[in-house]
Amino acid sequence: MCSTLRLDQTGKQGRLRRKVKTVGLQLAAPLAVLAVVSFAAGGANAAHRHAFARGGLAGKIQYCQDCHGLRGQGFRGYYPIPRLAGQQPQYFENQLQAFTEGRRPHPIMSVVAHTLSPATRAALAAHFASLNPPPIGGGPRRLVEAGRAIFQNGVPDENIAACAACHGPNAQGHGQIPRLAGQLYPYVVKALTNWSKERGRNPAISDTSAIMSPVAHSLNRSQAKAVAAYVSTLR
Ligand code: HEC
Ligand code: HEC
Structure with missing residues (x-):
């Protein structure tokens, strides 16, 4: 992936790898819960991540769906995962940028956003903006x-x-x-x-x-x- 190449050039790849590893350990419990998020079987989950690693917009969208829901409706569980459906593209892209710049540090999203090129971010923002599932609610x-x-x-x-x-x-x-x-x-x-x-x-x-x-x-x-x-x- 081009982001990996960029990291190679700046010699930061090892640091990122370590970071991903630490994050993986820290998130073991929430991720177990997040697995429930997926509307597909556990095997499909792994397939999503594989598709993500291979690149391609469809694979990236599937990866986001693992947590943010099949139609971007969000997930109400142990840890709230926001709705992305119908979100303003400019806000969406700005938040991805914020995750990478430490303006909005987050153990999962900072790592995820780092792997996305500007063109992919724009395509993902347009994709989620076009969805409009009914709200899943949850408030008293x-x-x-x-x-x-x-x-x-x-x-x-x-x-x-x-x-x-x-x-x-x-x-x-x-x-x-x-x-x-x-x-x-x-x-x-x-x-x-x-x-x-x-x-x-x-x-x-x-x-x-x-x-x-x-x-x-x-x-x-x-x-x-x-x-x-x-x-x-x-x-
Ligand atoms: C492992 C779970 C996980 C995956 C995979 C994931 N996200 Fe997230 N995302 C989260 C969580 C949790 C938050 C909420 C962070 C917080 O509480 O501030 C979030 C927040 C966001 C936000 C900010 C939303 C807002 O309203 O401010 C955007 C944008 C976003 N994610 C986009 C994506 C995209 C695009 C992908 C796929 C490339 C993706 N996420 C994959 C868990 C995930
Ligand atoms: C003066 C303009 C302004 C007013 C008034 C305002 N907001 Fe906001 N709000 C913003 C902006 C700008 C952002 C985006 C912040 C960022 O980029 O981090 C935001 C972000 C948010 C978010 C984060 C959404 C997400 O997806 O993470 C929430 C929640 C929110 N506002 C709730 C409210 C509520 C509730 C009120 C009324 C009590 C309110 N806002 C009034 C300008 C405003």
């Missing part, structure tokens, strides 16, 4: 109404901005601003409550996470849960 229904109010109007007394102002009235997002419609409840709660631990982590590179940062910090946990429950129901 009793929170949905409170979440809708926060999403549409914010909480002016508490200086909480209306999410709709940036993410759009139907939470479809735009450009660098992600779609939230149908995003998994536990994933959104985690993103909002951990914002500065997960994003904008490379001080040398400024990024769009700074726009969202004050909003995430303005929400308390129950407000974050309410708004997450609301967006998880949207198509």
